[in-house]
Amino acid sequence: MLSASLPFDLLAQCYCAFPPKGNFLFCRHCDFDRQSKCDMMSGFLSTTDFVGLHTWRLLMAVINIGSMNIDHVYTVEHFVKPGETLHSQKLELHPGGKGLNQSIALAKAGVQVKHAGLLGNGGAYLKEELENYGVNTDWIRDVEGQNGHSMIQVQPDGQNSIVLYGGSNMKFTDGFIDEVVSHADDDDVVLLQNEINDIPRIIEQAKTRGLKVVFNAAPCTEQVKDYPLHLLDLLIINEVEGAMLSGETDFDKVLGTLKERYPNTGIVLTLGSGGVYYADANGVLKVAACRVKNVVDTTSAGDTFTGYMMSEWLKGSPMETCLSLACTASAVCIQKAGSSTSIPFPKELPVSETEAAAIA
Incomplete structure (x- = not known):
């Protein structure tokens, strides 16, 4: 073996x-x-x-119970201001949604993925997009109404601003959730993002089955504070989400507060160019971010990070290895435009210190 x-x-x-x-x-x-x-x-x-x-x-699979969106990406000189009408330099439509992006990131990183989600009007091609990367789509269902979509503004420096419409992603039912979880294999891992409804029920049902659960609390809302986060195996948050959940702004206090509140949950706190921190019962670990000069689009950086981090975590690799790979993959991702299309394959990642330095 x-x-x-x-x-x-x-x-x-x-x-x-x-x-x-x-x-x-x-x-x-x-x-x-x-x-x-x-x-x-x-x-x-x-x-x-x-x-x-x-x-x-x-062999183990990730069951990603997540969103599937149609992304409308506008290239702009700056984010539109209140009362301002702004001409867009370019409009592109991409498959997106944190759920879809993370399924593709996992698949590209070499993980077997089963995506469970709901498609509305105009969303059929999103299922095809997942299948193109080898994602199992047996648990994707069609529902009435508009598909989830987003409006993404991208500035010249690669920073983005996103308006999200949930649509079909907010139509999960108890019956569908129970059906998906009940058919999971014993060693499957459930991945969630906060772009669908009924997250608490999914967490509780998955843990009742004895499954590991990873939750990326994005986009974060006040309601997330009431989720059963103490049941999670991993909680993935960025600086803004960490501040909202902890009530603190200093990252040391964010980690301290969340560790105390959820002692059995591993906390992954990403700080962009400030690197990433991991905290659990054994202490705190920091991994530096890769320096990137040519930032094009940061839209899928977080989803790429999650996919590649989990690909190593599932193998039982040390957390430092997991986070280092995730940071490298994210650095490659943000040098390309698009959502799922910007997520790199392993062959696109640097394999030596010399190549890694060339990212900058």
Whole structure:
């Protein structure tokens, strides 16, 4: 059996030829069917033979119960001011939503993903977008009414301002939630963002099943304070969200307050160029951010961070490794325009200190 401590991309054999339960990885080319032998394999092959042929994925899956939006991205000289009418330099439509973006980030990072969500009018192509990246869409349903969408203003410095309309994303029912959670495998991990309704019920139902739950509290509202955050395995927040949840503005106090309030929850606090902090019962860890000169669009930076961080966390990697990879992936992401389209593949990430320095 392959150990989780081994490098993720260095394998000596195609493990899809071994169906017994317990294999750690399998090959994407087998259509996720561990019972059938990979058609790209004949007997045992060396690692060299498999480079470029196989995309390895963790056996456990992430069930991302999340949003799917149509993003209207406007390139502007500056964010529109009250009473101002502003001409946009460019308009682009992209698949988006934190849920969809994080599913794609996870899939690109090599994780098996099952997306559960609701599509309204005009949203059918969002399902196709997920499927293009190998995301399982069996739990996507159609509902009446408008699909969720957003209006995103992007300034020349890459900073963005977003107006969000929930639409179909706010039509989750108890029945649908219970159906999704009840069909989860025992080792699946549930991922949530705050762009859908009924988050508390999902958390409680998932924990009743004994599943791990990760919650990215974005966009943050006052209601999040009443969510059962003490049940979470990981809570991912940025500086603004941390201040809202803790009532503090200094990041040390934010971490201290949240650690005391949720002692069994790992807290991931991202500070943009200020790096990222992780706090749990064992203490506090800091990882520096990558310096980037050519910032184009920060829209999907947080979603890229979440996807790549979880890809390492699921393997049992040290949290410092998880956060370092996530910061690097985010740094690459913000140098491209778009939402899900800006999320990098692993091959786009620097693999040496020299290449990492070239990000700046």
